Amino acid sequence: MDYLSTLNTAQRQAAEHIEGPLMVIAGAGSGKTRVLTYRIAHLIHNGVDPFKILALTFTNKAAKEMKERISTIVGPEAKNIWMGTFHSVFSRILRTEAEKINFPKNFTIYDTQDSRNLIKAIIKQMGCDDKIYKPNICHGRISAAKNNLISPKRYMEDVTIQADDREAGRPRLGEIYAEYWQRCYKAGAMDFDDLLFRTNILLRDFPDVLYKYQNLFQYLLVDEYQDTNHAQYLIVKKLAAMHHNVCVVGDDAQSIYAFRGANIQNILNFRKDYPDYKLYKLEQNYRSTKVIVNAANSVIKNNEGQIEKNVWTDNLEGDKIKITQSASDNDEAKLVANSIFDTALGHQEDYKDFAILYRTNAQSRSMEEALRRLNIPYKIFGGLSFYQRKEIKDLLSYFRLTANPQDEEALKRIINYPKRGIGNTTMDKVVIQANEHQCSLWDVMDDPKDKGLDLSAAVLNKLEDFCTTIKAFRAQLETKTAFDLAQEIATKSGMLRELYADKTPEGVSRHDNIQELLNGIQDFTERSKNEDPDAPAILSDFLMDVALLTDLDQEDDDPNRVSLMTIHSAKGLEYPNVYVVGMEENLFPSQMSISSRSDLEEERRLFYVAITRAEKRAHLSYAESRFKWGQLTYCEPSRFLEEIDENFVDRPLDVGSRSRNNNFAAKVVASSKYSDRKAPPKRTAPESKKPVAIPPSGKQKSLKEAMNSAGTQNSSDYTSLTAGSAVTHAKFGKGKVLQLEGDAPNTMATIYFPSAGQKKLILKFAKLTILD
């Protein structure tokens, strides 16, 4: 009962506010999540039915954590709260109401890759030049339109949009959008943006549905409100129209998703929509030292037009923010890894209390290597997620096609995987007939005679086999549990056999990944049995969930690791020790953002977010040179470093940085001096002579491996290998080395095998055993 007594005045007022609209402007580290959880707990204690509370968060992880925290206060009732991301909550609702908007109950969710592939196919089919109509630019335009609820029809009618497209040389973009819209609809698929757009359509066109959910959701809470886009804004507005019990929480200083349509104006709109709203400001920071809070404030004040607030803290003064310089990206990584090692030792900190934050995912690689060398356990978040790997997407495509045969992208993906002799020529013919008869690829394949498909009997047989297999899966969709059916599909599709037969390290790891996915589905199924033993989850349930899952949502077996992630994914998290790396012009702020004020301000907010993740120590670092697209480029320190108040930083004062500091002052003048300078094409010798070969870097790592990749220096030592050595290879047997070329770790050997002839092999992949 006295859970509220741990809150400060502003927090408590917000948490105890029950009826009517409220907005909470919460500075970084000001206990925003506490207010949200306590407010929900308070609602429940005051007799509000948990089923009538809708809480929308930004990530699944945030939702899960909040739910756990609430249940420690109110008990198991907490699980009845509607809580999740916009995308997950409304995909659930869309699924329930699917037939209203003419979608199958098991509609597919297209991920970004599916969307791009489809758009690419449309561009090609329309005969447009894909050098001008670049698929991802087109997708970006379409996505932006959807986030602003602009339908294809309105898109074509909008004078400004049309002028923009014409100016950009893409006058037919509207047509592409229209076709894409149509194709998704026919495929029974929605992309991420559709989940919000179609929800809006549902609530707009079906008053009874709107009424139902307005009634259901008597209390709405929206976290990270500054990052909502127009489509999300309107959903909230509509749902809250009946009860006006809407609580939004956000911080304009931490708005970092404008690039994908987030609209800070939503905060201003809120004031207009609910003139009687109450405003609460949380300004006391409980997370960070005085140095960190003040340094962050000194940075963010360079932005114009913010909501006035004064973030302050009662915490200790703390260490100054350290800024360090390195010669190269690899040196930077070594320096950071060493610093983590020393700090962990010197201050008795656990590795889990460290985070390395960067602007782009590509920066993780050098950090990864440096940490591995020191045997520091780490975990990389984001990047190529488990669910985006080929083999995973392939198996998921089987699932998808089983649940929804109209799913064109899934069909195209697996029609000839594993190889079953249905190649491009055949599929081109199928596509032609599908257009002819205005039906889906599946419909053509399922009844080729009716659709006039002209193919040899042998090929027709193959198509029939494929359809029969999928239909057999489909027949069990409702009767088998998710796991049982998944297992059957993995086996009978031939995927498991195919991967099992591949004994290359990549093949083995793909097989492992599939096993891991199946394990995940087993967990999912078991969990659902615990909730309701009579209705275990079926495969479509899993598909709905998996489409919106990210790596951030994965459980971790060894939690004591250094975290590596982009600043974007660090939002909402906190760590005692934070390293922000790559503090360089054209990287952070990114090159794309430096030409416009608003983009630059978003980068600055991103920097603000980065610094404010730190509780005790913040460390900023930059390199003088960096590999970018495989080429060495020279870098200058980020302008943001200069913006931090001198009182809170420790700048490098050693000889090496002296000249740099001069540069620093003159930087603005000289700012483009180096930008086109190209480095010599080859790396210098000391870099390439690594004493220990690093295992082939993470292309096909299993999820477990990716999470667990510390201390795995498992490569063999080939230094004793010379021309003339006898070796054994797993596949080719015994052989003799004829020639060695290239520096470690990329040394290549020409080897003669009596069994297989002469082969060129890269040592680090070859797994050779040296015989003499």
Added chain:
DNA sequence: TGGAATGATGTTTTT
């Protein structure tokens, strides 16, 4: 049709 080999092309950030 399938596989290997070569060449173009692209990177911000994520649900």
Added chain:
DNA sequence: CATCATTCCA
């Protein structure tokens, strides 16, 4: 540098 797409050959 990495991935993809295209191309060419078996």
